[in-house]
Amino acid sequence: MAPFQLQAALGYWGMMALYFMLGLGFGVALELSGFGKSTKLAAQFYFKELTVLKVMFTAIITAMVLIFLASSLGLLDYSKLYVNTTYLWPGIVGGLIMGVGFIVGGFCPGTSLVGMATFKLDGLFFVLGGLFGIFMFGETVSLYDTFWNSSFFGRLTLFDFFAVPAGIVVVGVVLMALGMFWGGEHLERIFGGRDLQKEPKWRYAAAAGLLLLALATAFNGQPTLEKKWHRLAAQKQPLLDSRAVYIEPAEMLSLIHDDTRGLLLWDVRSERDFNLFHMRSAVRMEEETLRNIHRTGIDPTANQVIVIMGNDEKAATEVWKWLAMQDIPNVYILGGGINRWLETFAAEARGLMVKKEGPAETLRYAFRAALGARQPAAEPDQHLLKSLGEFTPKVKMTKVVKRQGGCG
């Protein structure tokens, strides 16, 4: 499924050649639209000719509809696309500065390259100025890097922000753009004296086509984690069947006392059970959070192991599937869950709890008080490791390459 691991598929130079081809397409598209000509770009801000608005928003809605349609059909994994992270205030201030540069200089960085490539001298001077400005930024950012790194919201999308399905936002953005085009054409008529009768009729068909595709995307919906699992089960199910991701209590204990890597313990049981007993440094995670890890700000590229624990294994295994579908690396399940953990270290907590019968996925120990992690079995001593005997370590660290933005 797209996007692809280009370096693995094409080799280093093959990957670079593909990026060159994408750049080529970018340059051609900009030049064909007239973006190599500064007067055409600047006319936008005097309402005479809204080429910038039309080209830019047509490009955005075309790409957006195709991306979310492909994702809806299961051809493209949206979670693997680079989505610009949000640094709200630095973004606003940077945008305001750029607006000044736009109206004074008549280009933006991408279009100035095309201007320069087609021998426009103002484009050349703009590129030189741009290089100087970029140089100055690198030399001065240290003066205010606290502000520059402030108001960070991570990978925040519009549909996360409005808490609606992505398809709804896609339709909304298409409608907004079409409204802007309608308004823009009338501004051109008033300020630029343009005869709208001469505009091509195919633009109505194109608008209707895009809107229909957007509606189809919204109607079909984005794949849920369960749908994704259904598709990828062939790859991932063997890891569960061979128990390659279930770690023994003994390995768990050794991980707790291993300081060379980070350890996140995610408890997926009810709050009641969690309060009765949980492992030290375990965090209780709600379903909503587990299904939307990117919203938590957890960095999946960090050197860390995540261990999920339930009372038994069933609930934790479901959660493992969700995390696997979100490409969170190095996720394991506590084999046998908390019940087996308590059984293993029962001697440690003698007097605080009693074994009892109960159905699967319930806590089969009765506690005299809700002590949470304030009991010995919450973090058994390292020396117990010897008495537990040999175990086959299951944890294998995988490193993840971070995707960086085009302007990163």
Next chain:
Amino acid sequence: MANTRAKKPARPYLHPYLGGMILGTVLFLSFFLSGNGLGASGGLNRIIVFFEDLIVPGHIDRTPYLLEMAGGNLNPLDAWIIPMVLGTIAGGFLSGFFNGRLKVETNKGPNISNRTRWIMAFAGGAIMGYGARFARGCTSGQALSGGAVLSAGSWVFMFSVFASAYALAWFVRKAWN
């Protein structure tokens, strides 16, 4: 050869909606194949840092922002954005060549001299370059690419660029009209 081509009448630009759909398709292909959008200013940044690293490598290693690109043995040119920027220049040139639009000229409003236009282009470029790094992306990398994947910050950024340019347009109207 370019000159004989350029003497032919330049072909008109594409209709903006058609140009936009082509651009949008390129942007979609970029995301579909590589997972990354399009960009420009990041590449220019790395080119600058490459030369800076040749002259003052110690300074690079002491500045956190530059360190990420060229600290120690890192080669700032070892990034996908570099071939993309080279491709953009080549694509602009080829399209200009085949459409008879390669012409040495300075586009400006009728009321200013070429020299004034060049100074404004340099100044505007410097402001734009500074702002683009401040906002972590230019019109291509933030507004276009981030806009298409519905990044909240990119949309806020996009409207602040337009707001600021419109607010200032009246004051520099002599330069363009």
